[in-house]
Amino acid sequence: PMIPVVLGFFAIPELMELAIKDVSISRIPKDQAEDGEMLEGVKDAFRHWWLTLRCSILGTYIGVLPGLGAAIVDWLAYGHAIQSAKDKSMFGQGDIRGVIAPEAANNASKGGALIPTVAFGIPGSLGTAILMGALFIQGLKPGPEMLTAKLHITFSMVWTIVVANILVAILLMMWSKQVAKVAFIRGHLIVPGVIMFVFMGAWLGGASIGDWVTCLFMGIVGFFMKRGGWPRPPLVLALILGQILENAFQISLRTHQGLGWLGGPIVLIIMALIALTLLFAVRGVIRSKSSPDTPAMGEGSEKNPIISLPLAVALLILFSWAGLEAFEWSPWVRQFPLTIAVPGTVITLIALYQDSKSVLVVRRDAESWLTAIKAATDKAVLDKAGIFFGYLIALILVTLVIGQQIALCLFIATYLWRWGKYGWRVSIGYAVVGWIILYGFYDQVMHILWHPSWLFG
Secondary structure (H helix, E strand, O other): OHHHHHHHHHHHHHHHHHHHHOOOOOOOOHHHHHOOOOOHHHHHHHHOHHHHHHHHHHHHHHHHOOOOHHHHHHHHHHHHHHHHOOOOOOOOOOOOHHHHHHHHHHHHHHHHHHHHHHHHOOOOOHHHHHHHHHHHHOOOOOOHHHHOOOHHHHHHHHHHHHHHHHHHHHHHHHHHHHHHHHHHOOHHHHHHHHHHHHHHHHHHHHOOHHHHHHHHHHHHHHHHHHHHOOOOHHHHHHHHHHHHHHHHHHHHHHHHOOOHHHHOHHHHHHHHHHHHHHHHHHHHHHHHHHOOOOOOOOOOOOOOHHHHHHHHHHHHHHHHHHHHHHOOOOHHHHHHHHHHHHHHHHHHHHHHHHHHHHHHHHHHHOOOHHHHHHHHHHHOOHHHHHHHHHHHHHHHHHHHHHOHHHHHHHHHHHHHHHHOOOOHHHHHHHHHHHHHHHHHHHHOOOOOOOOOOOOOO
């Protein structure tokens, strides 16, 4: 289930940061933010016009690829922005380029997704799949006809996207000051409400308590990866693209009766681009390693080798086990798993070696192993993280007993009272608002199927 995986992997670690530090989403003072002009973001987009144009082209291209656009476009654009920037020190700390790149690519992908939908009848995203269904209902058949006899309808779709983007931009400029106030609310007031929406979003994915368990488990994995300095987007990209790549790999093998397709000009060009990308990425890592005082640069930049080392060991075991298992399969089936497992094992061994050296350096600077481990766990705030995850585990267990609606409301009230140190009026009032949303929207409007509880069925 991809929705619980992504929600848990990214949302829960960030919410835990807010819970532990009790800070607002914004990292700048409110009075400083209010001094900024409303059109400052527009000026920034024109100031970084070349990045905006590049990411728009990237987003359009990715949007054309069926099934990929919405899932990966943001992360690819963000990664491109970091890789192409000369000064990477502010990424992850409010660099406007980290907002411009994914937003430009995301907006452009919507138009790109229309190309395969309209021209070939292949939906490029979930939204265009719904659009294609609507076209069929209206008696319109996506395909060459939409580019000839029905060309005026195709152009109307294009102009609808253009006008919609302009109108939404104007409306958000009008409401920006009101919306921005959310960024200055205390973290403790944000966490319980967002946790409720995260878990309900995970529930909508499959209506199974297993989705909640998956969401929580991936939240724990995402937390340790973040604290250990392991970037999370590559794992999500692998989960999304894995099956697609394997199917395409098998088709290529069977069509060409082997690996002859690797000599094709397009394949060689793509391989060269991949090699250049890896070269620049490795060069950036080497520069970062050679400068110990280099500040954090966003996702995967935290340096805590004692937390990172167990992750490297776990990945080494996983890749090695996958490779050994693949050898027992037929030659056609095992080629793709081995294509991933063998390089993965080698790269993980390199990461394990680097982490081992870093751990020894940390140990040498500390009085003892116990002191070094305690410093690493304190840096990763594992004690408070354990309590936070304990709250979420209790939420799932209580759900099994008394049901989701009551359990989520109890979580909200308990969190605000015990962790946030708010009074009973705020805690109960917040919980009542949560119940109104759960009952009024999820139950009465969406008519979702709730998990049966042990007490109330």
